[in-house]
Amino acid sequence: MIEMDNVSKRYMAKDKRGNKIPVDALKQVSLSLDRHTSYALVGESGSGKSTLARMLVGVERPTSGEIRLDGKNVAAMRPQELRLKRAEIQLVLQNAQGALDPRRRVYDSIAEPIRCLTDLNRFEERSKVLELADQVQLSAAQLERLPHELSGGQLKRVCIARAMSVSPKFIVFDESVSGLDVTVRKQILDLILGLKKAGLGAFLFITHDIDAALYMADNIFVMKEGAIVEHIENAASYADFRHAYSRLLIDSLPPKSPVHPIGKEKDDREENCYGTSDCRAAADGPGRLLSVRS
Numbered sequence: 344m345i346e347m348d349n350v351s352k353r354y355m356a357k358d359k360r361g362n363k364i365p366v367d368a369l370k371q372v373s374l375s376l377d378r379h380t381s382y383a384l385v386g387e388s389g390s391g392k393s394t395l396a397r398m399l400v401g402v403e404r405p406t407s408g409e410i411r412l413d414g415k416n417v418a419a420m421r422p423q424e425l426r427l428k429r430a431e432i433q434l435v436l437q438n439a440q441g442a443l444d445p446r447r448r449v450y451d452s453i454a455e456p457i458r459c460l461t462d463l464n465r466f467e468e469r470s471k472v473l474e475l476a477d478q479v480q481l482s483a484a485q486l487e488r489l490p491h492e493l494s495g496g497q498l499k500r501v502c503i504a505r506a507m508s509v510s511p512k513f514i515v516f517d518e519s520v521s522g523l524d525v526t527v528r529k530q531i532l533d534l535i536l537g538l539k540k541a542g543l544g545a546f547l548f549i550t551h552d553i554d555a556a557l558y559m560a561d562n563i564f565v566m567k568e569g570a571i572v573e574h575i576e577n578a579a580s581y582a583d584f585r586h587a588y589s590r591l592l593i594d595s596l597p598p599k600s601p602v603h604p605i606g607k608e609k610d611d612r613e614e615n616c617y618g619t620s621d622c623r624a625a626a627d628g629p630g631r632l633l634s635v636r637s
């Protein structure tokens with residue numbers, strides 16, 4: 344169980360004149376995430392989603408409030424205990440290219456957490472990396488390449504394999520499909536859902552895309568200006584969003600664009616569409632297409 348109790352984060356930024364001004368990126372956020380459930384966090388750009396992700400994985404500390412892992416305050420943990428607990432929560436970042444060392448083979452990027460955080464020998468490490476590559480559908484040849492030799496979707500797969508390499512109990516995906524074209528994005532979302540079915544621990548999927556949130560998780564948090572304004576359990580369609588801000592997000596979804604023509608056969612739609620706002624086939628709302636998930 345991961346708990347945030349009244350967590351706030353204040354950054355000091357500079358205004359145009361160079362004067363320091365406080366930015367309250369998180370405002371008294373309280374939530375609990377159990378390790379068997381999938382969650383999504385949705386909110387506009389600048390609402391504090393990435394800040395929350397960084398707090399959860401321990402990259403940054405809160406200004407006030409408490410973060411507890413399995414009931415224990417992380418601020419009171421000894422370094423060794425914290426290191427082990429932290430390995431249980433992994434972060435997959437938005438910028439896959441930036442998250443990987445450009446001079447390091449993909450194989451080594453995936454193996455690095457294994458080397459740092461486990462006692463596996465080189466033989467066991469190799470078999471683990473190959474198993475992970477198989478799970479995320481990367482070939483043995485792709486493991487030998489450098490990051491710049493892979494596509495955006497393949498790089499995301501590398502980052503997911505790297506996060507899974509230490510068998511975490513919880514993965515935070517921060518805007519992990521942004522910047523991908525619609526087909527590749529759907530493939531990555533389905534990969535994550537497939538991994539979840541196959542035993543990946545729970546995850547928090549962070550996105551500004553309400554349709555992706557609905558597709559990925561039943562438990563959805565909506566964030567506005569650093570605060571969680573709504574938590575929906577068993578979310579199935581737009582109708583489940585009640586808060587005025589959530590309604591505003593839904594009302595401001597872009598008009599449907601023709602990713603594929605209306606009236607295409609169901610099977611085609613299932614392959615290429617996750618019921619997003621950018622798909623005409625989803626014109627009757629994501630609820631219908633959510634059946635694809637189940």
Ligand SMILES: Nc1ncnc2c1ncn2[C@@H]1O[C@H](COP(=O)(O)OP(=O)(O)OP(=O)(O)O)[C@@H](O)[C@H]1O
Nearest residue numbers: 354355356366368387388389390391392393394395
């Ligand atoms: N290191 C920092 N120093 C100063 N301000 C920061 C820092 N990091 C984030 N902020 C500010 O905190 C607020 C929340 O930023 P954050 O990146 O968490 O939002 P976000 O919802 O993830 O946005 P996006 O969807 O665009 O990634 C923003 O106003 C941002 O400018």
